[in-house]
Amino acid sequence: MSQFLEISGLCARIDADGQEKQILRGVDLTIPPGEVHAIMGPNGCGKSTLSYVLAGREDYEVTAGSVTFKGQDLLAMEPEERAAAGLFLAFQSPIELPGVNNANFLRTAVNAVRRARGLEELDAVAFLKMAREAAKSLSMAPDMLKRNVNVGFSGGEKKRNEVLQMTLLQPSFAILDETDSGLDVDALRIVAEGVNRLRSPDFSALVITHHQKLLDYLVPDRIHVMAKGRIILSGGPELAKKIDQEGYTKFLAEAA
Amino acid sequence: MPAVTETREAVEKLGQSTYKWGFETDIQMDLAPKGLNEDIVRLISARKNEPEWLLEWRLTAFRKWQSMKEPTWAKVSYPPIDYQDAHYYAAPRKKEGPKSLDEVDPELLKTYEKLGIPLHEQALLAGVELPEGETARPPVAVDAVFDSVSVVTTFRKTLEEAGVIFCPISEAVQEHPELVRKYLGSVVPVADNFYAALNSAVFTDGSFVYVPKGVRCPMELSTYFRINARNTGQFERTLIVVEDGASVSYLEGCTAPMRDENQLHAAVVELVAMEDASIKYSTVQNWYPGDSEGRGGIYNFVTKRGACRGARSKISWTQVETGSAITWKYPSCILQGDGSVGEFYSVAVTNNCQQADTGTKMIHIGRNTRSTIIAKTISAGRSDSTYRGLVRVQPKASGARNFTQCDSLLIGDECGAHTVPYIESRNMAARIEHEATTSKISEDQLFYCRQRGLSEEDAVGLIVNGFCRDVLKELPMEFAVEAQKLLQISLEGSVG
Numbered sequence A: 001m002s003q004f005l006e007i008s009g010l011c012a013r014i015d016a017d018g019q020e021k022q023i024l025r026g027v028d029l030t031i032p033p034g035e036v037h038a039i040m041g042p043n044g045c046g047k048s049t050l051s052y053v054l055a056g057r058e059d060y061e062v063t064a065g066s067v068t069f070k071g072q073d074l075l076a077m078e079p080e081e082r083a084a085a086g087l088f089l090a091f092q093s094p095i096e097l098p099g100v101n102n103a104n105f106l107r108t109a110v111n112a113v114r115r116a117r118g119l120e121e122l123d124a125v126a127f128l129k130m131a132r133e134a135a136k137s138l139s140m141a142p143d144m145l146k147r148n149v150n151v152g153f154s155g156g157e158k159k160r161n162e163v164l165q166m167t168l169l170q171p172s173f174a175i176l177d178e179t180d181s182g183l184d185v186d187a188l189r190i191v192a193e194g195v196n197r198l199r200s201p202d203f204s205a206l207v208i209t210h211h212q213k214l215l216d217y218l219v220p221d222r223i224h225v226m227a228k229g230r231i232i233l234s235g236g237p238e239l240a241k242k243i244d245q246e247g248y249t250k251f252l253a254e255a256a
Numbered sequence B: 001m002p003a004v005t006e007t008r009e010a011v012e013k014l015g016q017s018t019y020k021w022g023f024e025t026d027i028q029m030d031l032a033p034k035g036l037n038e039d040i041v042r043l044i045s046a047r048k049n050e051p052e053w054l055l056e057w058r059l060t061a062f063r064k065w066q067s068m069k070e071p072t073w074a075k076v077s078y079p080p081i082d083y084q085d086a087h088y089y090a091a092p093r094k095k096e097g098p099k100s101l102d103e104v105d106p107e108l109l110k111t112y113e114k115l116g117i118p119l120h121e122q123a124l125l126a127g128v129e130l131p132e133g134e135t136a137r138p139p140v141a142v143d144a145v146f147d148s149v150s151v152v153t154t155f156r157k158t159l160e161e162a163g164v165i166f167c168p169i170s171e172a173v174q175e176h177p178e179l180v181r182k183y184l185g186s187v188v189p190v191a192d193n194f195y196a197a198l199n200s201a202v203f204t205d206g207s208f209v210y211v212p213k214g215v216r217c218p219m220e221l222s223t224y225f226r227i228n229a230r231n232t233g234q235f236e237r238t239l240i241v242v243e244d245g246a247s248v249s250y251l252e253g254c255t256a257p258m259r260d261e262n263q264l265h266a267a268v269v270e271l272v273a274m275e276d277a278s279i280k281y282s283t284v285q286n287w288y289p290g291d292s293e294g295r296g297g298i299y300n301f302v303t304k305r306g307a308c309r310g311a312r313s314k315i316s317w318t319q320v321e322t323g324s325a326i327t328w329k330y331p332s333c334i335l336q337g338d339g340s341v342g343e344f345y346s347v348a349v350t351n352n353c354q355q356a357d358t359g360t361k362m363i364h365i366g367r368n369t370r371s372t373i374i375a376k377t378i379s380a381g382r383s384d385s386t387y388r389g390l391v392r393v394q395p396k397a398s399g400a401r402n403f404t405q406c407d408s409l410l411i412g413d414e415c416g417a418h419t420v421p422y423i424e425s426r427n428m429a430a431r432i433e434h435e436a437t438t439s440k441i442s443e444d445q446l447f448y449c450r451q452r453g454l455s456e457e458d459a460v461g462l463i464v465n466g467f468c469r470d471v472l473k474e475l476p477m478e479f480a481v482e483a484q485k486l487l488q489i490s491l492e493g494s495v496g
């Protein structure tokens, strides 16, 4: 049987002001079902780009390689099809939607995904009950559901809102792009608990982070180090601690 | 960026098929010969069995019209209109006005059924009203105007008991001539502008509402306009008079079949609010916009004006304009009474080759008069949309205040949006604020929504509805839902 998520030789570039810019230069990565993996790497090495390409952002042109997700050709799917198939991306910088009520947005999304998965849609009452409980478990103020999506949210509130969406959409594969950045210590723990609650043999995650702290809570199965658009090193949780102590320079030098 | 190109291409693909109200009804018509001259004006007046004063009023308007020129200041362009090449009177052939359901042409009923307007309850049509408590939602009285003639008005009895008059204006001319004569043309004079003069000469029907002193109209009133016949102009005339301390909420909706040729629609709406009276006038305009190449569609040249005559009176215009090939429309408020309030909430959507030049005029005459303007403009395809608004403060309007907010949202990069505010203040103490923004639906927003499982179309719908929220929330509940769907349908194919 093929792996849960299998990325091989993935290359992608972007057209920035008429200049072709190669960002991913052959990413190989395999995540088995039920595992949590972490990616670390210096600023600008292509971590967010990888998450966007996996989620289907059209600005990035895939020039080589393949991605299979639960046996399907992920790169051939529309972003919303990927979401329906169970892929969720917690954005490094969540987007604001002025005038769009957060609860309404969440319900529209949850029902779109449920429809695509062959589940019954939730009515407003059932949904609100579920959403309020989920918000509470993330210690979010109840009025966050009534406000406009991410508009005027603090940095930490935005990140929590991402985790709220993840909780409600029940993905089988979540990419968390620096969801820990900008969180205070309590929030970090709450968010980590939110992710841990989802853990099951049917749930995998790829956690992008710069900090050891989140990994202390999540205890990833594997750590990957990315540099210049490739995974240059993989190892167990101890790798993160080493990076935390020694910095990237040494690893990059060794890998070169 | 690839997605933007795709968006633009998809907008271009939007064709006739997306206009869901484009069917034609096969009905026996009573048609006047093509052309416009004094004889036609006399014929219309005679068909309507009008009193002499009204015929004279029409003829005055017609003579003035002949000496007037079509306005050219709006940012719209279209080939010259041949005013002699249209029928100025078209009426479904029928016996004396339908008194019960059996007398209404079944084809007509089917049309309204297809349109899904609240008329469909056959009992309502027959004038048999449902027993108390049997309606799940508040009832809406409907006046349905088919081409030039009002075909049926529902809930008249309930309204009569409350003292409210709601009937076709042609009937009001017969039944309440003193009211019509007193107020007709008192807000929009016969020669106000080219199209208003044309309307005054040839208007055939429309709605009349009179709410007496102290009465709160017990239900929403609604007029439903439909152009059906080929080569006919539609010139309806609406007159709403609300006496001291009375109030009414009124909604108009409109559709037309798909035609290759353009059809002219030049309506006039006059509102009169006396002391402490309030009028809420909402429009959901969905005339046929033409196909993706700009063939066909309605030319919508409309004059709407309200007079806040009494102290503390209030007139509120809310419009959702999604249809028409060309929209030329400036619902206005004359704030005469001290402390009177004018409001204008507008959403104008243009797609493909549609052109809209719309806005408002707030004329502050009385002291402490206040006005609010919230205009949301959405352009897609190769369309062009202009907000044009005037705020004028007269010397005596001490304490006058205006707040204007104009926001434009662009979809794709071939469309245009323009904001043209005119501010004329002759009172130093007046406070006038104007804010304007232009934005695009960003690829970030679309991608964010799609990552959460929404289709691109639903994402655009959600973002557009969010953009329009401040206006949509002003619509009566029932129609807000309809308007939201309409917004989404109008932009269907503008992405993905």
Ligand SMILES: Nc1ncnc2c1ncn2[C@@H]1O[C@H](COP(=O)(O)OP(=O)(O)OP(=O)(O)O)[C@@H](O)[C@H]1O
Residues within 6 Å of the ligand: A014, A015, A016, A021, A023, A041, A042, A043, A044, A045, A046, A047, A048, A049, A050, A059, A092
């Ligand atoms: N739309 C774009 N236009 C131009 N350059 C881009 C674009 N997107 C990404 N890049 C460039 O690609 C490189 C990788 O960016 P990416 O956001 O993937 O880095 P990252 O590893 O997530 O960094 P960080 O740790 O700072 O979040 C950077 O040099 C960035 O400037």
Ligand SMILES: [Mg+2]
Residues within 6 Å of the ligand: A047, A048, A049, A092, A177, A178
């Ligand atoms: Mg990043």
